[in-house]
Amino acid sequence: MTRPVAVIGTGQTEYVSRREDKNVPEIVREAGLRALDDAGLKPGDVDAVVIGSAPEIFEGVNYPEDWIAPALGLRPGPVMRVHTGGTVGAATGIAGFYHVASGMFDTVLAVAYQKLSDGVPQYGLSACYDPLWDRDFACGAPALVGLQSRQYLDRHAPHITEEHGAMVAVKNRRNALLNPYAQIRREITVAEVMSSPPVAEPLKLLDCCPTSDGAAAMVIAEERTARRQCPRPAWFTGVGTCSESPYVPHVDMAYPESCVRAAQQAYQMAWIYEPSKELDIAEVYEAFSFQELIWCEALGLCGPGEGGKLIESGRSELDGALPVNASGGVLSANPIGASAMIRQIEAAMQVMGKAGEHQVEGVHRALAHSWGGAIQFSTVTIFSDEI
Amino acid sequence: MIDVGVVGWAQTQHGTLERETHQSLIYMVVNEALSSCGMSIHDIDVVIDAGSDFLDGRGISTCITVDSMGAHFKEESKIAGDGLLAAIYAYMRIASGLFGTALVVAYGKSSESSPRAQSQSMTDPFYLRPLGVDATAAAALQARAYAHHYGVGREATARVAVKNRAAGALNANAQLRSPVTLEQVMESRELVSPLRELEAAPVTDGACALVMADSEVARGLKVRPAWITGSGHAMDSFSPGSREIHKAHSAALAASDAYRHAGVSEPLADLDLLEVTEAFAHQELMLYEALGLCEEGEGEGLLMSGATSRGGRVPVNLSGGALCANPVVATGLVRLAEACARVTDRSEGDRIDGIKRAMAHAAGGLAMQTAACMIVER
Numbered sequence: 001m002t003r004p005v006a007v008i009g010t011g012q013t014e015y016v017s018r019r020e021d022k023n024v025p026e027i028v029r030e031a032g033l034r035a036l037d038d039a040g041l042k043p044g045d046v047d048a049v050v051i052g053s054a055p056e057i058f059e060g061v062n063y064p065e066d067w068i069a070p071a072l073g074l075r076p077g078p079v080m081r082v083h084t085g086g087t088v089g090a091a092t093g094i095a096g097f098y099h100v101a102s103g104m105f106d107t108v109l110a111v112a113y114q115k116l117s118d119g120v121p122q123y124g125l126s127a128c129y130d131p132l133w134d135r136d137f138a139c140g141a142p143a144l145v146g147l148q149s150r151q152y153l154d155r156h157a158p159h160i161t162e163e164h165g166a167m168v169a170v171k172n173r174r175n176a177l178l179n180p181y182a183q184i185r186r187e188i189t190v191a192e193v194m195s196s197p198p199v200a201e202p203l204k205l206l207d208c209c210p211t212s213d214g215a216a217a218m219v220i221a222e223e224r225t226a227r228r229q230c231p232r233p234a235w236f237t238g239v240g241t242c243s244e245s246p247y248v249p250h251v252d253m254a255y256p257e258s259c260v261r262a263a264q265q266a267y268q269m270a271w272i273y274e275p276s277k278e279l280d281i282a283e284v285y286e287a288f289s290f291q292e293l294i295w296c297e298a299l300g301l302c303g304p305g306e307g308g309k310l311i312e313s314g315r316s317e318l319d320g321a322l323p324v325n326a327s328g329g330v331l332s333a334n335p336i337g338a339s340a341m342i343r344q345i346e347a348a349m350q351v352m353g354k355a356g357e358h359q360v361e362g363v364h365r366a367l368a369h370s371w372g373g374a375i376q377f378s379t380v381t382i383f384s385d386e387i
Numbered sequence: 388m389i390d391v392g393v394v395g396w397a398q399t400q401h402g403t404l405e406r407e408t409h410q411s412l413i414y415m416v417v418n419e420a421l422s423s424c425g426m427s428i429h430d431i432d433v434v435i436d437a438g439s440d441f442l443d444g445r446g447i448s449t450c451i452t453v454d455s456m457g458a459h460f461k462e463e464s465k466i467a468g469d470g471l472l473a474a475i476y477a478y479m480r481i482a483s484g485l486f487g488t489a490l491v492v493a494y495g496k497s498s499e500s501s502p503r504a505q506s507q508s509m510t511d512p513f514y515l516r517p518l519g520v521d522a523t524a525a526a527a528l529q530a531r532a533y534a535h536h537y538g539v540g541r542e543a544t545a546r547v548a549v550k551n552r553a554a555g556a557l558n559a560n561a562q563l564r565s566p567v568t569l570e571q572v573m574e575s576r577e578l579v580s581p582l583r584e585l586e587a588a589p590v591t592d593g594a595c596a597l598v599m600a601d602s603e604v605a606r607g608l609k610v611r612p613a614w615i616t617g618s619g620h621a622m623d624s625f626s627p628g629s630r631e632i633h634k635a636h637s638a639a640l641a642a643s644d645a646y647r648h649a650g651v652s653e654p655l656a657d658l659d660l661l662e663v664t665e666a667f668a669h670q671e672l673m674l675y676e677a678l679g680l681c682e683e684g685e686g687e688g689l690l691m692s693g694a695t696s697r698g699g700r701v702p703v704n705l706s707g708g709a710l711c712a713n714p715v716v717a718t719g720l721v722r723l724a725e726a727c728a729r730v731t732d733r734s735e736g737d738r739i740d741g742i743k744r745a746m747a748h749a750a751g752g753l754a755m756q757t758a759a760c761m762i763v764e765r
Contacts, residue, residue, distance in 0.1 A: 002484045023513070055446035056467075062441040062508035063467065066752040070625045076640060079622040079757070080476065081467040083440070085447035091464050095476065102479035103388055104618075127446035239485075243434075243463035246450045261460060269485075373450045377463075 004387045005100040006226040006233035007093075007348040009039025009219035015183040015333035018117040019213035024059055025071030027215045028113045031338075032072045035109065035217035038354075040229050046219075047105040048078040052092030052112035053337035054085055054372075057127055059118040072109070085128070086285065086372030087241070088112060089216065089341030090379040096220040097236045106222045113215035114337040121211050121336070128374070130246075139200075141287065142208060146200030148253035148375060149290040153202060155254050156305040162202050164308040165289035166193035169206050169331055171311070172286070175318055176328025178357035183212050183333040193289075207289040214335035216342050223387075234348035234366075238270030238382030246374050258378040259298035259371065266380040267300075272365075275300045279382075280363040281323050281350050283343040285370040287330045292316075295369055296324060299380065318358065326350065326358045340370030344381050351383045391481045392605035392612030393763060394598050395424030396724040401562040401593035401712035403498045409443060410455035412494050412594040417457055420490070420596035424610045428457035431598070432486040437466045437473040437493040439716050441508055442500045456492050469493070469664075470595060470720025471749035471759040475618045477599050478761075487604050494594035495716035502590055502715070509753055514626070522666070523587065525627055525753035527579035530669040532633040534581070537684035539672065541581065543691070545572040547668040548586050548710055550696055555707020557737045560721075562591050562712040586668035586710075593714025595721045613727035616744075617651070617762035619644025627754050635670070635677035637758040638748060642678045645746065645760040654679040654701075655694070658762075660729050660745035661703045662722035666713060670755060671703065674748065678760075697739070705729065705739065719749020723761055730765045 011034025013019075013027050022030065028051075036043060049072065051065045061067055065081035080099075084091040089112035096110035122140030129135045137143075153160055170190055176182035188206060196205040226233040242265070244251060244258040251257075263275070272278045282301060286292035293307025301322060302310040310316055316324035325331075327346040330339050347366035349355040368381045397419030399412055407415075421428060434456050438448040445451070449465045456463070466473040470493025477489035497505075506522035533539060549569055555561040567585055575585040605612040621640035624630045642654075651657040661678065665671035672686030680701060681689040689695060695703040704710075706725040709718050726745035728734040744764045751757035 055440055057440060057446050060508070061510075061512065062439075062505060063752060065467065066509065066622065066756050067511045067625050069622055076621060076623045076636065078620045078641075078644075080472055080620065083447070083465050083467040084449065095464065098476070098479040098483050101485070102482035104479060104482065124446050127440075127444075128450050130451050131444065241462050241464065242460060243449075243453050243458045245454045245459045247454075257460065265462075373447055376450065376453065 003101050003103060004223040004235060005097050006221060006235045007218050007383065008221050008226050008230035008233050009035045010345040010349055011035030011038055011217040012181045012342065012345065013214045014181050015212040015214040015335055017183065017210060017212060019115065024113065024115050025068045027115065027213065028068050028111050029071050029073065031215035031217040032109055032111050035219050039219040041219060043074045046074055046107055046109045048099055048108045049074065050080050050082060050092050050096045050099060050108060050110045052082045052088040054088055054114060055124050055127065057124045058121065059115055084372055084377055086336060087340050087370040087377045087379045089338050090344055090368060090370040090381060091241065093218055093341050093344045094239055094241065094379060094381065097239060100220055100222050107225055108220045109217060110220055111215060111217040112338040112341040114335040115213045116211040116335065117213050142200040142203055144374060145288045145291065146203050149202050149288065152254040152290055152294050159305055160308045163190055164293060164311050165207050166190040167311045168286065168289040168292045169193045171317060172325050172329040172331045175326055175358060176332035179328045182328045183210055203288055209287045209330045209334040212333045212335040214333065214338055216338040216345055218341065218345055232352050232385060234351040234383040235387050236381065237384040238266035240265030241379045244376040246376055248374055251375055253375050254294060255298055255304060256375055256378065258376060259295060262378040262380045263299045266382050270382040276302060276322060279322060279365050279367050281326060281360050282367040283325055283327060283346045285330055285340055285343055286325065287334060289331065292324060299369060323360050326360055340379065343368040343370055348383045351385050389482050389484055390602035391478055391599055391615045392602065393615065393727045394600050394605050394608055394610055394612045395420045395426065396597045396727055397423055398560050398595040398721050398724055399593045400560050401591045401714050404592040409494060409496055410452060413452055413455040413492055416594045416596035417490065417492060420598050424598050424608050426598060430488055431457065431461065431490045432488050433462040433480050434458040434490045434492065435464055435466065435473045435477040437468060437470040437716050439495065441505050442495055442497060442715060444500065468751050469749035469759060470717050471723055471747060471761060472620055474597060474720060474723055474761060475620055475759060478615055478618060481599055481601050487601050489599045491597040491599065491720065493717040493720040495714045496592045497590045497715050498592050522753060523579050523582060526667040527582045528627060529632045529754040530581055530667065533669055533673055536633040539687050543672060543687040544586055544669040545569055546690060547671045548572045551704050551708045551710040554697060554705050555711030558706050558711065559736060561707045562589055582667060588666040588709040588713035591712050591714045593712060593717055595717040595724055597720065597724060611731040611733065613730050613763035615761060616764050617645035617649030618760060620759040622757045625756065632754055635673045635755050637756060638674055638677040641758040641760040645762050649762040658701050658744055658746055659742040660705060660726060661701060662706060662725045663703060663748040664709050664718050664722060664750040666709050668710065719747065719759060722749060723747035726763050730763050
């Protein structure tokens with residue numbers, strides 16, 4: 001049995017396409033102080049900081065943690081930056097978990113951020129490709145996920161259609177209306193999604209996430225601090241990550257094995273046998289609409305090829321049996337480095353009963369998922385109201 | 388608390404490695420580290436790695452290194468910063484009780500990059516960037532402040548280079564393997580006043596990998612482990628102007644945590660060896676003070692006493708240190724591999740008896756803004 005560890009406070013900035021009043025260290029500070037405030041702690045109570053951002057090329061500052069972390073206003077101390085691409089926000093929360101689970105630290109502040117308006121996001125993402133073989137295509141993220149979505153549609157035709165993706169976009173944008181931090185808060189229809197301009201076939205504009213500026217933070221603590229500071233801590237009960245080879249033709253993008261394995265590991269740790277029945281809510285990293293269905297299948301929230309049925313059934317709606325992305329998801333805000341931590345935060349908030357207008361009744365167990373790289377990194381975190 | 392040992396390690400022969408790719412360097416050290424302890428990649432539960440996007444000219448540089456690290460379908464996470472920080476994270480993973488073994492990988496291929504641009508890009512875009520400050524300029528300001536504050540003579544820093552280059556001549560993995568004289572150092576080209584070429588680390592390609600295991604696994608292997616008994620890491624303020632730049636404050640903080648864990652109260656007596664990251668010669672003197680080997684301002688005296696030389700009370704950088712090979716990102720992890728080899732008496736060739744407890748140090752940021760330390764024991 002490992003040392004019990006919980007999220008006891010969360011903080012987010014409002015996500016916007018361009019944050020002009022504050023620079024990167026300032027938005028990180030904003031989220032960090034909100035999380036400390038939420039946990040009823042002061043900067044001096046923090047033993048260590050874990051910080052996460054996606055490629056530093058986004059903001060053009062190398063080793064950005066050296067610049068950003070001191071702005072949190074803590075006394076000089078341990079700081080570690082995690083850097084795992086799209087999963088980094090979650091990998092940062094997970095590193096915070098291990099800081100505490102190892103017994104080396106008792107109270108850790110985990111922060112993640114991105115200020116995409118400081119650079120050119122698709123340029124930064126294209127730099128991930130191998131300079132000799134792949135970079136000439138410079139396809140960024142939409143083209144890669146376009147391939148993934150096409151593979152998924154073709155594999156399950158006619159049971160999965162483009163309308164199913166549109167339904168995800170409609171559901172998540174509707175949920176975002178209840179989330180004060182979301183960037184895109186507009187009711188849309190399936191017809192509007194279907195007629196929106198093409199981006200990378202089969203993805204249309206409204207199937208895609210926005211680019212965002214924003215930061216997110218969590219206070220992670222051991223049991224005694226957690227029980228003292230928080231009436232209902234969100235305990236880490238399952239943690240799994242998995243990395244996969246970058247060679248795209250090897251990756252089954254429609255049913256990514258890294259996601260399946262990360263989930264298996266987290267479920268095993270959390271003693272979850274039937275995820276679709278035992279989980280009360282899920283936050284998945286759907287940067288593009290079809291991905292929500294793909295992840296739900298790989299996470300075992302529905303059977304393979306049943307993503308279409310899942311979204312049609314209403315089961316993943318806010319008032320369904322297993323709401324998915326009650327926050328509005330990544331489709332409603334995507335400060336890339338923070339997005340995976342936002343999934344953890346939203347899952348933890350649901351367990352803590354602090355999700356506000358999009359709070360789902362009776363959440364005991366929540367899942368947060370993320371993906372990164374060339375659909376090759378996956379993380380799954382399970383939060384519970386009991387150890 | 389779970390006991391964790393470093394059971395295997397490997398480093399490249401550092402230099403300008405034009406014929407190697409990032410992946411081939413990684414593959415080489417991972418294989419060697421595993422075979423050095425009789426393990427296979429299938430025995431590894433988690434891989435923690437360190438790399439630098441700016442150095443590699445890539446976004447998310449791990450995207451393309453997963454296979455070569457052997458991390459395909461494994462738990463894997465990347466740390467930005469020195470590999471010694473990755474080692475600390477790997478240690479946490481095992482100490483949590485959820486993993487039995489971990490592989491730590493760090494690599495850097497500076498010859499493909501512009502070290503100057505790489506360090507200039509570490510400055511913030513508003514205040515320092517317009518000044519064009521890079522790592523050498525920041526270190527020069529620091530060297531000047533340190534010398535001025537404590538009245539340290541020019542010769543003292545040059546003697547650090549002489550000591551470490553002599554040590555590097557005995558290290559088969561070092562990039563610079565020729566001893567230098569005091570005159571050669573003093574007369575070498577000035578980089579940024581007062582730093583001279585032979586007082587600065589070379590531009591190096593290299594990689595390092597380490598295998599860690601919990602006591603149960605480690606005791607089942609046929610090799611002697613280096614037990615981890617303490618670690619610490621710390622970050623000082625960002626702007627060089629807002630720090631006491633003549634002190635390695637982050638190193639002092641990191642070391643004090645490591646000493647507390649390991650029960651070290653008097654470093655000069657309790658440690659048998661130090662491997663520190665002195666990208667510039669004066670930094671080794673500053674580190675003597677910050678790591679508690681001597682009082683503030685007495686680094687020069689300690690060096691001159693011979694205590695930190697080969698055969699001294701606590702030799703520092705028997706490997707030759709960063710001045711003989713500086714594979715950025717891997718430099719601190721190499722220090723740990725060197726420390727492990729010494730405490731377990733598994734060094735190849737050059738052997739020194741009686742080294743039972745050693746500490747490795749890594750530095751990061753401009754003018755040593757950040758530090759990491761790890762203590763290993765026989």
